Amino acid sequence: MDLKRTQLLLLFFAFLCADQVRKLNGISIPSCIPIERNALLAFKEGLKDPSNRLSSWVGDDCCTWEGVACDNRTSHVVKLHLRNPSCFEYYPPNNTWCLGGELRPSLLGLKHLNYLDLSMNNFGGIRIPEFMGSFRQLKYLNLSSAYMGGLIPHQLGNLSSLQYLDLSYNYYDDNPPGFLIIDIAIWISRLSSLRYLNMSDVKFREGAHWLQALNMLPSVIEVHLSDCGINTTSLSLPHVNFTSLSILDLSFNSINSTIPGWLFNISSLEYLDLSYNFIWGIIPSAIENLASLKALDLSGNHFLEGKILIVLEGLCKLQYLGLSDINISKNLHELDKVFTGCIKNSLETLYMRNTQLGGYLPDWLGDFRKLKYLDLSGNSISGPAPASLGRLVELVGLYLRQNFLKGVMSEEQFANFTKLKYLDLSQNQLILNLTFDWIPCFHLSELYIGSCMLGARFPAWLRMQKNITYLDMSSTGISDTTGLVLEVIFPDIRLRYLQQWNHR
Numbered sequence: 001m002d003l004k005r006t007q008l009l010l011l012f013f014a015f016l017c018a019d020q021v022r023k024l025n026g027i028s029i030p031s032c033i034p035i036e037r038n039a040l041l042a043f044k045e046g047l048k049d050p051s052n053r054l055s056s057w058v059g060d061d062c063c064t065w066e067g068v069a070c071d072n073r074t075s076h077v078v079k080l081h082l083r084n085p086s087c088f089e090y091y092p093p094n095n096t097w098c099l100g101g102e103l104r105p106s107l108l109g110l111k112h113l114n115y116l117d118l119s120m121n122n123f124g125g126i127r128i129p130e131f132m133g134s135f136r137q138l139k140y141l142n143l144s145s146a147y148m149g150g151l152i153p154h155q156l157g158n159l160s161s162l163q164y165l166d167l168s169y170n171y172y173d174d175n176p177p178g179f180l181i182i183d184i185a186i187w188i189s190r191l192s193s194l195r196y197l198n199m200s201d202v203k204f205r206e207g208a209h210w211l212q213a214l215n216m217l218p219s220v221i222e223v224h225l226s227d228c229g230i231n232t233t234s235l236s237l238p239h240v241n242f243t244s245l246s247i248l249d250l251s252f253n254s255i256n257s258t259i260p261g262w263l264f265n266i267s268s269l270e271y272l273d274l275s276y277n278f279i280w281g282i283i284p285s286a287i288e289n290l291a292s293l294k295a296l297d298l299s300g301n302h303f304l305e306g307k308i309l310i311v312l313e314g315l316c317k318l319q320y321l322g323l324s325d326i327n328i329s330k331n332l333h334e335l336d337k338v339f340t341g342c343i344k345n346s347l348e349t350l351y352m353r354n355t356q357l358g359g360y361l362p363d364w365l366g367d368f369r370k371l372k373y374l375d376l377s378g379n380s381i382s383g384p385a386p387a388s389l390g391r392l393v394e395l396v397g398l399y400l401r402q403n404f405l406k407g408v409m410s411e412e413q414f415a416n417f418t419k420l421k422y423l424d425l426s427q428n429q430l431i432l433n434l435t436f437d438w439i440p441c442f443h444l445s446e447l448y449i450g451s452c453m454l455g456a457r458f459p460a461w462l463r464m465q466k467n468i469t470y471l472d473m474s475s476t477g478i479s480d481t482t483g484l485v486l487e488v489i490f491p492d493i494r495l496r497y498l499q500q501w502n503h504r
């Protein structure tokens with residue numbers, strides 16, 4: 001008790017003379033180191049700061065300045081966190097809230113810096129300065145969404161302590177558009193401590209040999225290379241070295257080949273995103289080697305053979321399966337074997353939008369006990385919505401838009417959907433037999449029932465769904481629209497589509 005009191009007093013005292021000596025737990029520690037304070041002030045000189053974010057950067061104790069953190073033992077500045085989410089609240093960013101200007105090398109005065117985050121600012125397309133490669137102790141560098149451009153300096157390869165490198169989303173829509181560019185990626189292989197790499201939106205020049213560079217980093221865990229202009233050139237590997245790789249995102253590139261075979265040797269892989277490339281051919285049975293796989297996205301590879309999905313049967317940990325925009329061309333019941341295997345116990349998300357599926361909705365859909373999101377929109381599925389759907393107690397999003405579904409859906413079928421937020425049944429010929437004063441167990445955010453038959457009166461139950469932001473109930477047969485002000489019923493509504501009330 002007494003000790004606590006003394007500590008409190010000391011702390012109070014420490015506040016009083018904070019500018020000279022700070023005291024913590026009775027141990028005196030020097031305040032901010034003057035050389036580092038001057039380095040920060042000189043760095044600030046180069047910045048543009050219209051909203052005066054750095055107004056606290058005055059006085060002696062730089063360790064108390066906003067975004068600055070010191071080691072509480074040595075007082076060295078170890079962390080600079082100038083991420084600025086308010087800059088990106090709107091797109092394009094409102095520069096009033098961004099830091100901009102130049103990045104002066106005076107920053108190098110911070111010799112003990114191990115964390116630097118300048119993300120979400122607008123540096124107007126300047127290059128990443130070469131001196132950034134000189135922070136020997138840097139473990140974390142985040143220049144994501146900072147509007148930097150041009151060639152990434154090879155000097156970054158000197159950051160031998162770096163564990164996190166995030167250079168993503170530096171695309172800016174000026175004229176001409178700008179982005180970060182990698183010419184030769186070999187410097188990445190010198191980042192021997194690297195574990196997390198994100199270069200989404202960085203453009204890789206042909207011959208960058210990025211894959212060969214990454215393959216020299218056996219401890220890398222996550223790699224995000226979405227929308228990097230990567231194509232099939234030098235996409236082969238003689239021997240796979242990344243034995244720790246868990247996440248690989250190569251979505252939205254231009255890979256025009258079969259699924260690269262070396263992928264199947266990375267048995268640690270849990271998340272593989274190859275969506276929206278030009279991958280063709282079959283899904284080889286070697287995919288069964290990826291027994292840890294929790295998420296697989298192959299959507300948007302229009303020439304992938306969808307016919308033999310049976311190889312997915314053995315992926316017993318799969319939670320997320322993206323197969324949208326692939327030509328599967330099957331009747332749903334032909335997929336029985338795939339989806340009645342162990343996958344049905346793990347799957348939480350199944351996206352099969354626009355896949356030329358036909359047939360009826362099978363009863364086994366009700367067996368996916370963990371299913372949260374089901375999207376079968378844009379297919380040729382016919383028949384009724386089976387009663388078994390009602391067993392999906394975890395469902396958050398159900399998307400069946402644009403099929404040939406027919407028949408009656410009853411209140412009972414919705415009775416288990418306590419978590420439902422998104423419901424899209426539009427462009428079918430369904431009859432929703434819901435009583436006027438039904439009390440649904442869910443609170444929707446988005447509801448699309450255009451062209452479903454609803455009845456003449458605007459339902460009382462719909463008025464209770466206060467959280468709706470998107471609503472399409474065109475052509476639902478409603479005729480009593482007088483005095484209906486949707487903005488009053490749904491205070492958060494952003495999109496509504498109610499034309500042709502009576503056209504049915």
Ligand SMILES: *[C@@H]1O[C@H](CO)[C@@H](O)[C@H](O)[C@H]1NC(C)=O
Pocket residue numbers: 072073
């Ligand atoms: C510095 O302070 C933080 C909490 O404020 C504490 O977690 C950390 O252990 C301290 N470090 C040293 C070296 O005293």
Ligand SMILES: *[C@@H]1O[C@H](CO)[C@@H](O)[C@H](O)[C@H]1NC(C)=O
Pocket residue numbers: 094095096
């Ligand atoms: C940016 O924010 C400032 C301050 O809130 C505001 O006055 C200005 O109109 C905004 N500019 C734009 C383009 O939105």
Ligand SMILES: *[C@@H]1O[C@H](CO)[C@@H](O)[C@H](O)[C@H]1NC(C)=O
Pocket residue numbers: 083119120142143144145164165166196
């Ligand atoms: C980098 O900053 C962005 C915000 O700008 C954040 O979303 C991202 O998670 C950060 N990256 C890492 C590796 O922490």
Ligand SMILES: *[C@@H]1O[C@H](CO)[C@@H](O)[C@H](O)[C@H]1NC(C)=O
Pocket residue numbers: 133154155156157158187
């Ligand atoms: C940093 O990297 C560059 C090019 O990669 C190299 O020429 C230079 O010698 C390195 N600097 C230091 C201090 O290691």
Ligand SMILES: *[C@@H]1O[C@H](CO)[C@@H](O)[C@H](O)[C@H]1NC(C)=O
Pocket residue numbers: 144166168169196197198222223224
């Ligand atoms: C980039 O990837 C890292 C993991 O490698 C992740 O932590 C980070 O959030 C990603 N950045 C953005 C902006 O999403």
Ligand SMILES: *[C@@H]1O[C@H](CO)[C@@H](O)[C@H](O)[C@H]1NC(C)=O
Pocket residue numbers: 204205206229231232233
């Ligand atoms: C691969 O992309 C590069 C530029 O990113 C381009 O010059 C080259 O022609 C492309 N190669 C193929 C085979 O498409």
Ligand SMILES: *[C@@H]1O[C@H](CO)[C@@H](O)[C@H](O)[C@H]1NC(C)=O
Pocket residue numbers: 212215216217218238239241
């Ligand atoms: C595998 O990684 C080690 C260590 O980084 C490296 O020496 C070796 O050259 C790599 N092998 C290949 C085939 O890239």
Ligand SMILES: *[C@@H]1O[C@H](CO)[C@@H](O)[C@H](O)[C@H]1NC(C)=O
Pocket residue numbers: 237238239240261262265
């Ligand atoms: C993949 O593993 C097989 C069997 O372990 C091995 O023969 C083959 O060389 C490996 N391929 C690559 C690209 O590492």
Ligand SMILES: *[C@@H]1O[C@H](CO)[C@@H](O)[C@H](O)[C@H]1NC(C)=O
Pocket residue numbers: 256278
């Ligand atoms: C993929 O490559 C093949 C053969 O090299 C070519 O005919 C085809 O046009 C390419 N597809 C795309 C989308 O580039």
Ligand SMILES: *[C@@H]1O[C@H](CO)[C@@H](O)[C@H](O)[C@H]1NC(C)=O
Pocket residue numbers: 387388389390391393412413415416
């Ligand atoms: C609701 O879920 C329970 C438990 O899974 C199940 O027994 C019941 O049949 C379901 N109700 C409907 C209408 O499907």
Ligand SMILES: *[C@@H]1O[C@H](CO)[C@@H](O)[C@H](O)[C@H]1NC(C)=O
Pocket residue numbers: 408433435
């Ligand atoms: C609608 O449901 C009621 C019971 O709630 C039932 O009596 C009626 O037959 C149903 N109508 C249709 C078209 O299924």
Ligand SMILES: *[C@@H]1O[C@H](CO)[C@@H](O)[C@H](O)[C@H]1NC(C)=O
Pocket residue numbers: 443467
């Ligand atoms: C409505 O949305 C708000 C904010 O997203 C949430 O906190 C609230 O729980 C929601 N209400 C219902 C009834 O779901």
